């Protein structure tokens with residue numbers, strides 16, 4: 045047993061009692077996604093295959109850990125909450141290509157790495173939450189968010205958050221850096237107050253009358269509407285409707301959560317089985333439904349609440365092309381002093 049293997053077991057022991065290893069063996073997952081979201085998926089996988097899934101969850105640092113562990117890494121599969129960490133892992137040589145037709149057939153080409161080093165699993169749109177009481181306009185483009193008619197009416201989390209970097213990077217990808225810079229300046233000029241808080245905090249601000257339009261990811265609407273622990277969030281959500289901003293040039297910006305196989309996966313066969321399962325209709329329904337996201341597998345319809353928000357036309361540019369421009373987006377955020 046190597047040192048890192050012992051470290052892995054010590055870390056997982058804290059999570060839950062690990063059942064005795066089954067004959068079918070194990071697969072080790074490093075996950076940026078919350079246990080509550082992925083545990084039901086892994087339970088279904090284990091019930092089907094007998095393969096035990098061991099998970100380490102962390103909000104930060106898992107790519108770094110994979111890279112540092114190198115050949116001694118126990119990790120087989122990495123699950124992320126955004127495309128940026130997938131691209132980072134691939135660019136740091138921590139992933140290996142997968143050519144499974146089961147996966148390639150289920151996941152559209154623009155939602156996976158062109159060299160098959162990583163794959164999207166769920167998709168979410170970055171949209172406008174409009175006040176039902178104060179906003180009559182039905183359609184709003186991203187471009188229009190910079191129009192002076194919204195002066196003092198918009199709220200958004202800090203510009204350097206990955207969700208906003210993705211949106212700004214999409215603007216750069218489709219319209220060039222100069223247009224994106226002017227757009228960002230115009231958006232900043234329209235903010236009701238300095239960017240702060242998370243996406244749900246912006247929804248609360250619309251509810252409280254502090255702004256009329258918030259920019260946020262679709263799934264938070266579902267999470268707020270069904271929040272039994274903090275039922276006041278249901279009230280925030282009911283004061284809003286989702287508007288899918290469609291740029292005339294690129295449709296609605298989407299980001300993905302995703303997966304990759306670690307370069308040094310010790311349980312490669314089981315890792316492939318898990319990845320094929322995650323792309324399957326059954327797992328896609330569970331995974332996307334659990335967080336009110338859109339399945340990447342086009343054969344699987346979204347959950348009912350998600351369908352109730354209406355249809356939209358997602359950007360078809362490969363998410364990798366957008367992720368590549370996130371550093372440029374971060375520079376623009378600094379340049380226009382978006383957060384100040």
Ligand SMILES: [Fe+2]
Pocket residue numbers: 261
């Ligand atoms: Fe999120």
